[in-house]
Each structure stands twice: as structure tokens, then as C-alpha cells.
Amino acid sequence: MNTLWLQRRSLLLATAAAAATLALAGCATQSPGLAEAPPIVFVHGNGDTAALWQTTVWRFESNGWPRERLHAIDLPYPLARDEDAKPQPGRTSAAEHMAYLQAEVNQVLKTTGARQVVLVGNSRGGNAIRNYIYNGGGEKTVSHAILGGTPNHGVWAIPGFREGNEFSGTGPFLKALNAPKNAAGDEVSGPVKWMTIRSDNNDKFAQPDGLWIGQKGTTTNVTAAGPELKGATNVVIPRIDHRETSYSPAAFEATYRFITGKAPQATTIAAEKQVVLNGKVTGLGVDPADAKTGNFSNNLPLAGAQLEVYATDAATGARSGPPLLRKTVGADGVWGPLSIPPGTPTEFVISAPGYATTHIYRSGFPRSSNLIHLRAERMADADKAAESIVTLTRPRGYLDPARDKMLLDGAAPAGVPAGAGVATAKVKPSGGQRTIAAEFIGERVVGQTWPASQGRLVMLEISQ
Known part of the structure; x- marks a missing residue:
């Protein structure tokens, strides 16, 4: 077993690298050696979405990887079943997950004309990758398999x-x-080249105690080394959390190096002169149009949803003018395309029957992407009496008070437990409609509060 330790000089250097994620470093040019780069298929984790690969795709593009050879799948029902062999509405079995990945790989091979793909998966996505390679014919169609936090x-x-x-x-x-x-x-075999990426001890799903699975005090018989596979190249990155095993700059560096045999030119994201955004609007439950079918995540289109997009003031979060886009989403859920200057702070507003009007604020987009997926949310009964409801959300990593410098409405977020165990923090501010900001390791997202009495929720989304 080959174990590599990627040492960080200090936590300050690590956080500085993360803050540089959205640096506008100038337009990247395509390296001649990457003109025929292998297609990469990214596989998200349990309950997640292709949108989490947004910054990873940008990093590959910034190092010359052709955009058309970077493909992130979006499993319609991304949650695993409670019991894999028993059908469960709104959940997928391991076999269904593998079959979906198999179909996506076949489509990518057909579209690109390539003979093989690279598979990169986070968490449960790695289960599907392993299952496909050993039970779905993937040993012939996959050159490299990279599993983060699986x-x-x-x-x-x-x-x-x-x-x-x-x-x-x-x-x-x-x-x-x-x-x-x-x-x-060995737990892996050729001809596929295998790599795992794990945390030294900060992955909530690789812990000796069952705290994060609701079994505090129970020995799990799993250690921090649980994601490793005998016979693979196993990379350990100190202090990263479960999602950062795939979505962090350090994980990108390890992934790029494993595929190409050399370090990337940069782990920062190079800005484009013109940014075009697109994605889809999704909802919740077995049927996103029927609130009675549940409030769990899906990746199904929310047909008929209304979307408005505004440029906002970086200091106040107030709208800078009329909407840049106003659209009724069709059956495919696609809401764009939208051209926007790079780095423009943005507000997305989703309105749909059975959902709260959801205001999503982002700090800006340095590059084009078709992975700007937007999920409408429902208001919890416990929140309906609040004046306003604002949530800091970090989809590509967790919030760790012992590791991360972060603020929500000018204070350390309340209720965030020690360790990297949660990805959101909520406040219920008063004082009427006003500016509210979230900060996370150098990234600042500024929005406005909106009245909960009008059925409105605010999400301040961190990109890194």
C-alpha cells in the first residue's frame, strides 16, 4: 500500500489557498499536451448534486483541460436506500446508481470518441465507481479511478x-x-489505476465513534484510514473534511497529479473575460411538484418554477438594477443561459408552488459553468414565526469552528458543533430588511434579509 502525506505548512497557508480559490488570475490558455486530454466523469456523493464539482471543473479548465471533456453526472435520486435490497421511494440502490453511471460513461465515450474515461467520485460516488469497474464492465472503459472520502x-x-x-x-x-x-x-486490481484521498482524522464518516451517525458512544470499528484501499495509491491530507477530500484545492492537486504525472500549473481559478451561466432548478421529495412526497433532496427538474436573477451591490447586497433574467423553467429544469461580467455578485430568486420564495446569494462567478444548479427550499414550521430566516451554506465542505474563520451577520455562527460535521448555519435576524453577510476564510457573500411572513428564505452560499 502506497500512502502519501500532503503536508500543509500551517493552517494559515491552507486557508490562504482556499481563499485563493476564486482569485481572478487571468484567462487560462489550453496546454498543447491537453488537446486530447482524457474525458473526466465526476460522480457526486450521497444526497448531493453535480453542482458541487463546479470549482473542481474550473480548476481543470484553468489548467488547460478542455471544457467539453469534463462531465459531472446528476443522479436523479441521489440518496441511498436505508436497506439496499428493499425498494424505497425517492432513493436509489447501489445497482441503480451503477447503471446510471454506466449509461453516463457510455454517452461520454460516444460524444468524445475517446476509448476510456477517468472517474472521480466523492463519498457514495466512489461506491458506484467501484461497482461499475468490477461489476459493470468499467475495467475496460476506465483508465483511472479517484475516490475522495469514499x-x-x-x-x-x-x-x-x-x-x-x-x-x-x-x-x-x-x-x-x-x-x-x-x-x-489487494482490494483493487489493474488495469485501472486507483487512488484514494482521505483526511487524517477530520472526516465525519471515518470516525471510531458513532457520533455523526446518531450512535454516540458506539464503536464503529472504522478508523480515519477507512477510505484507503489496499493496493491503491492512498493520499492523506491533514485536516480536510469529508467533502474537501474531493472539492478542495489540495484534493484537486492530488487528482491532477495522479492523472497527468505532474503538478498543475495552479490550483487557483483563472477568470474568463465573458462568463455564461446555466444550470437547472430542482426541488424536493419523490415528486418535486407535490409537497406530500417529502422534503429530501432530489436532482429532478422543478418544472414551472419562476426564476429571477439580479446583479447585486458587493457592499450591501441590494439589487443593482432590473433583473438580468426572468424565466419560467420548462420541463427540463434549465434556467439559462445568462451572460454576466466575471465576479459580479448575484442573487437568484426561485418561486414555485409549495415552496418558500428562495433567495440565493453568491459572491460572483469567475468562469462560465452549466453546473449552477439551484434548489428551491421549503420553510420549516419552527421558522414561520421568525422575522427573517438566513442560512449560511457551504456545499463543497463543512464548517469547523476549530479550523475555519467564519462569520454570519457579524458573529461566529451559533450552534455549529466542534469538528467538521455540518455544512449550514442559520440565524433569524430582526430589524426589517437590511444587509446581511457571511464570511468564510476570505470569501464574503452579501445579501439582504427578506420577510419570512411573506414566505421567503435567504441562502448565503459559499463557493469554496
């Missing part, structure tokens, strides 16, 4: 405890994947 030996490995779940280390799914592939007992 619970390869389970989130728990407790005999008799939820062993039918995809994330059980003692269950049939992972036991089959981890069966020795050769006399040395």
Missing part, C-alpha cells in the same frame, strides 16, 4: 447493525467489493 470499509462495521445498508462495512455490498483481488490481498 467509505470503502463502511461508515460503520458493526456486525448485526444495519448490514443491509450500502454503507455497512460488514454488509454484503462492501464485503464483495473489498474481497481480495490477488494473492497479496
Whole structure:
């Protein structure tokens, strides 16, 4: 087993690198050696969306990777079943997940004319990648497999405890994947080249105690090394959290180096002169048009939703003028395209029956992307009496008070537990409509509060 330690000089250097994620470093040019770069297919994690790969795709583009060879899948129902063998509305089995990935890979190969792809997965996405390579013909179509934070030996490995779940280390799914592939007992085999990326001890799903799975005080029989695979190149990056095993600058650097054999020119994101944004609007539940079918995440289009997009003032979050775009979303959920100057702070407003009017503020976009997916939210009953509801959200990582410098409405976010265990923090500000800001390691997102009595929610989304 080959284990690499990517040491950070200090936490300050690590946070500085993260802050530089959105640096406007000038337009990148395509490297001649990457003209025929292998297509990369990105596979998101449990309950997540292709949008989480937005900054990773930008980093590859900034290092010359052709945009048309970077593809992020969007599993329609991204949550795993409670018990893999039993159908569950709005959830996918491991086999269904693998079949979806297989179809996406086949389409990418057809579109690009390539013989093989690189697969890069976060968390549950790595389960689908392993399943596809060993059980779906992927050993012929995949050159490299890179798994970030994948619970390869389970989130728990407790005999008799939820062993039918995809994330059980003692269950049939992972036991089959981890069966020795050769006399040395390796858990991976060629011709695919394998790499795992894990945290040293800060991944909530690779912990010896069951705190983050609702089993505090229970020994999980899983350690921080759980994501490693015998026979793979196993990279350890200090202090990164579960999502940062894929979406951080350090994870990008390791991924790029593994694919190409050399370091990237930069892990920062180069700005384009003209930015074109697109994505889709999604909702919640088995049927996003029917609130009775649940409030869990899906990646299904929210047909009929109304979307408005505004440029905003960087200091106040107030709208700078009339909407840049106003559109009724069609059956495919696509809301764009929209041309916008790079770095423009932006407000997205989603209105749809059965949902709160959702105001999403972003600090700006240095590059074009078709992964600007937007999810309408519903208001919790406990929040309906509040004057305003504002949530700081970090989709590509977690919030760690011991590690991260962050503020919400001028104060450290209340209720965020120690360790990298949650990705959101909520406040209920008063004082009428006003400016409100979130800061996270150098990135500042500024918005406006809106009245909850009008059925409005505010999301301040961190890009890094």
C-alpha cells in the first residue's frame, strides 16, 4: 500500500489557498499536451448534486483541460436506500446508481470518441465507481479511478447493525467489493489505476465513534484510514473534511497529479473575460411538484418554477438594477443561459408552488459553468414565526469552528458543533430588511434579509 502525506505548512497557508480559490488570475490558455486530454466523469456523493464539482471543473479548465471533456453526472435520486435490497421511494440502490453511471460513461465515450474515461467520485460516488469497474464492465472503459472520502470499509462495521445498508462495512455490498483481488490481498486490481484521498482524522464518516451517525458512544470499528484501499495509491491530507477530500484545492492537486504525472500549473481559478451561466432548478421529495412526497433532496427538474436573477451591490447586497433574467423553467429544469461580467455578485430568486420564495446569494462567478444548479427550499414550521430566516451554506465542505474563520451577520455562527460535521448555519435576524453577510476564510457573500411572513428564505452560499 502506497500512502502519501500532503503536508500543509500551517493552517494559515491552507486557508490562504482556499481563499485563493476564486482569485481572478487571468484567462487560462489550453496546454498543447491537453488537446486530447482524457474525458473526466465526476460522480457526486450521497444526497448531493453535480453542482458541487463546479470549482473542481474550473480548476481543470484553468489548467488547460478542455471544457467539453469534463462531465459531472446528476443522479436523479441521489440518496441511498436505508436497506439496499428493499425498494424505497425517492432513493436509489447501489445497482441503480451503477447503471446510471454506466449509461453516463457510455454517452461520454460516444460524444468524445475517446476509448476510456477517468472517474472521480466523492463519498457514495466512489461506491458506484467501484461497482461499475468490477461489476459493470468499467475495467475496460476506465483508465483511472479517484475516490475522495469514499467509505470503502463502511461508515460503520458493526456486525448485526444495519448490514443491509450500502454503507455497512460488514454488509454484503462492501464485503464483495473489498474481497481480495490477488494473492497479496489487494482490494483493487489493474488495469485501472486507483487512488484514494482521505483526511487524517477530520472526516465525519471515518470516525471510531458513532457520533455523526446518531450512535454516540458506539464503536464503529472504522478508523480515519477507512477510505484507503489496499493496493491503491492512498493520499492523506491533514485536516480536510469529508467533502474537501474531493472539492478542495489540495484534493484537486492530488487528482491532477495522479492523472497527468505532474503538478498543475495552479490550483487557483483563472477568470474568463465573458462568463455564461446555466444550470437547472430542482426541488424536493419523490415528486418535486407535490409537497406530500417529502422534503429530501432530489436532482429532478422543478418544472414551472419562476426564476429571477439580479446583479447585486458587493457592499450591501441590494439589487443593482432590473433583473438580468426572468424565466419560467420548462420541463427540463434549465434556467439559462445568462451572460454576466466575471465576479459580479448575484442573487437568484426561485418561486414555485409549495415552496418558500428562495433567495440565493453568491459572491460572483469567475468562469462560465452549466453546473449552477439551484434548489428551491421549503420553510420549516419552527421558522414561520421568525422575522427573517438566513442560512449560511457551504456545499463543497463543512464548517469547523476549530479550523475555519467564519462569520454570519457579524458573529461566529451559533450552534455549529466542534469538528467538521455540518455544512449550514442559520440565524433569524430582526430589524426589517437590511444587509446581511457571511464570511468564510476570505470569501464574503452579501445579501439582504427578506420577510419570512411573506414566505421567503435567504441562502448565503459559499463557493469554496
